[in-house]
Amino acid sequence: MLRRTLLGAAATALVMTTGAFAQDDKTKVGFVYVGPVGDGGWTYEHEQGRLAVVEEYGDQVETVFQESVPEGADAERVMTQMALSGADLIFTTSFGYMDPTMNVAEKFPDVKFEHATGYKTAENVANYSARFYEGRAVQGFIAGNMTETNKIGYIASFPIPEVIRGINAAYLAAKKVNPEVEFNIVWAFTWFDPAKEADAAKALIEQGADVILQHTDSTAPQAAAAEASTDGTQIITFGQASDMSEYAPLPRVSSIIDNWAPYYIERVGAVMDGTWESQSVWHGIAEGMVGIGEISDAVPEDVKAGALEIRDAIAAGEMHPFTGPINRQDGSVWLEEGETADDGTLLGMDFYVEGLTGEIPN
Amino acid sequence: MDLSAISPTLLVASLMVAATPILLAALGELVVEKSGVLNLGVEGMMITGAICGFAVAVETGNPVVGFFAAALGGALLSMIFGVLTQFFLSNQVATGLALTLFGLGLSSLLGQGYVGIKPPSTPRLDLGPLSDLPFVGRVVFGHDWVVYLSLILCVAIWYFLRRTRAGLKLRAVGESHDAAHAMGLKVRAIRLAAIAFGGAMAGLGGAYLSLVRVPQWTEGMTAGAGWIALAIVVFASWRAGRVLVGAYLFGGVTVLQLNLQAAGVALPVEYLSMSPYLITIAVLVVMSARGTRRSLGAPADLGKQFHAVH
Numbered sequence: 001m002l003r004r005t006l007l008g009a010a011a012t013a014l015v016m017t018t019g020a021f022a023q024d025d026k027t028k029v030g031f032v033y034v035g036p037v038g039d040g041g042w043t044y045e046h047e048q049g050r051l052a053v054v055e056e057y058g059d060q061v062e063t064v065f066q067e068s069v070p071e072g073a074d075a076e077r078v079m080t081q082m083a084l085s086g087a088d089l090i091f092t093t094s095f096g097y098m099d100p101t102m103n104v105a106e107k108f109p110d111v112k113f114e115h116a117t118g119y120k121t122a123e124n125v126a127n128y129s130a131r132f133y134e135g136r137a138v139q140g141f142i143a144g145n146m147t148e149t150n151k152i153g154y155i156a157s158f159p160i161p162e163v164i165r166g167i168n169a170a171y172l173a174a175k176k177v178n179p180e181v182e183f184n185i186v187w188a189f190t191w192f193d194p195a196k197e198a199d200a201a202k203a204l205i206e207q208g209a210d211v212i213l214q215h216t217d218s219t220a221p222q223a224a225a226a227e228a229s230t231d232g233t234q235i236i237t238f239g240q241a242s243d244m245s246e247y248a249p250l251p252r253v254s255s256i257i258d259n260w261a262p263y264y265i266e267r268v269g270a271v272m273d274g275t276w277e278s279q280s281v282w283h284g285i286a287e288g289m290v291g292i293g294e295i296s297d298a299v300p301e302d303v304k305a306g307a308l309e310i311r312d313a314i315a316a317g318e319m320h321p322f323t324g325p326i327n328r329q330d331g332s333v334w335l336e337e338g339e340t341a342d343d344g345t346l347l348g349m350d351f352y353v354e355g356l357t358g359e360i361p362n
Numbered sequence: 363m364d365l366s367a368i369s370p371t372l373l374v375a376s377l378m379v380a381a382t383p384i385l386l387a388a389l390g391e392l393v394v395e396k397s398g399v400l401n402l403g404v405e406g407m408m409i410t411g412a413i414c415g416f417a418v419a420v421e422t423g424n425p426v427v428g429f430f431a432a433a434l435g436g437a438l439l440s441m442i443f444g445v446l447t448q449f450f451l452s453n454q455v456a457t458g459l460a461l462t463l464f465g466l467g468l469s470s471l472l473g474q475g476y477v478g479i480k481p482p483s484t485p486r487l488d489l490g491p492l493s494d495l496p497f498v499g500r501v502v503f504g505h506d507w508v509v510y511l512s513l514i515l516c517v518a519i520w521y522f523l524r525r526t527r528a529g530l531k532l533r534a535v536g537e538s539h540d541a542a543h544a545m546g547l548k549v550r551a552i553r554l555a556a557i558a559f560g561g562a563m564a565g566l567g568g569a570y571l572s573l574v575r576v577p578q579w580t581e582g583m584t585a586g587a588g589w590i591a592l593a594i595v596v597f598a599s600w601r602a603g604r605v606l607v608g609a610y611l612f613g614g615v616t617v618l619q620l621n622l623q624a625a626g627v628a629l630p631v632e633y634l635s636m637s638p639y640l641i642t643i644a645v646l647v648v649m650s651a652r653g654t655r656r657s658l659g660a661p662a663d664l665g666k667q668f669h670a671v672h
Binding site for chain 1: 367368369372373376380383470473474477478479480483571575576577578580581582583584585586587616617620621623624625626628630631632635636
């Protein structure tokens, strides 16, 4: 009897050791986030992507994440730590992580890196981004139609191509349906600071804007707009990165939703079966990486129909948000009649289109 | 550029709203530091106050109860720091930093179910005809009660520290805990009370963020406000009146630059945006150098451990 117990114990021990070995075969995936996972916007959607990976592969993967990592030296430390602790693949999910990612990737040639919204690649660094500007065109259309003061406030984060592209796309679409429209742009110089984002929204509203577009990560501008809407004027907003449907039907009338899950699942799978290769991916509405959140009933029927038409035309490739004639802010010709923007120019966009006022900070 | 779009009335009014959270937290920290304790956990206590206040206000539907809960939550959290530093003589700097980390974690745990909820609103006081006066009506008589509370507290703290016997005792403990102890003052009890008060004030400041200024709950929503409050205390060389000026200056820079941008004025935004943080860093560096601290008017026993031998 005693012997049998001993054998049993030995067997259990053996199972446990093999279990431990099996653990080493797990693909370890790291995620570096710029905000908290509960920001309700950008980082929240990346976290949903991570959870989808866990759901898809279960025991075969082990994921780790670190939130609120500042862009810069700290990011490099976090990535190095992840690489040292055995990560096979690391997703770095903010523009400012680009150079840190390149630096760390050079030191760990066997670890794969995926950097979001940047433009650099290496043997073991791929980059991926979504064509958010396609969604911005839909927003601009709704905003241009719905504004009554003809003043649209835009809370921008950092002057990087992705943000400038969004401003240009939204402006062009709004201008097309409402030639009177004016954009007031505020640079917050942060991705996540609810108090500052709310202050920016309030400043814009106090100066007459009745539509607020945001390119920062928290839902604070939505809350500020809801608060400001009480006295006779209705402010409308759009969800950014995430649906932010808790603020629907007003002030939030629609949204751009980033859907990273399919891409994350695909790339983790590629690492598992050894087919991972460096690449540059830029997916849009057509591939499902950019989603348009439900357009609420606060939007008139015809505007809603028009917006959906634009969405479908972009998805079908029949329409490009940047189709000429378009001039640069200084009046020089950028795109001739009927010409569409090439990806290279879009990826490095550092100028406003004609009609926008103000300067892009350096 | 269209400067006429900026209404000076609304600008000053929103400046006061933007400054109130850091004013409350800084006033609390002022009292703590005057008693000779350096609590770097302001950020952690603020965010804990932000979620406690938010959660209770949502559950009870009453923002006033929420603010009380926030003060209580901040004070309770600060007691961890108080017990560790006053009874177990742990290092105040390290314990304060740990308190910030703990507060951030605790708040995101407590806040799980409160994302995307709209809190009951804290209306502006209606003072009848006074509120209708041009400019003055909105700037002086057009705020919610917490703004007035913060101003009253500022005066009260100045009076307490400068003009009352209890304030004198508190300052004595901060200047020389050994001498105060020899005189028969209860150093630990006084410091614990000061720490609890500081925690309550930081909690109120946090709740003002989540209940009035933003108003919503988001993880990590203080985003560095606690550190700015700490810097303001030093910037103000430990005087209540200057804390008020400092807080309104910091609040003013933020709101003013956003308004100027919205009006289309070309500004070196990147420098303006980082200026509060640069000043904070400079101030913290100055503070950590022992020689300069004294000349700025810091309490002599600030950050030192007290261990009664007799």
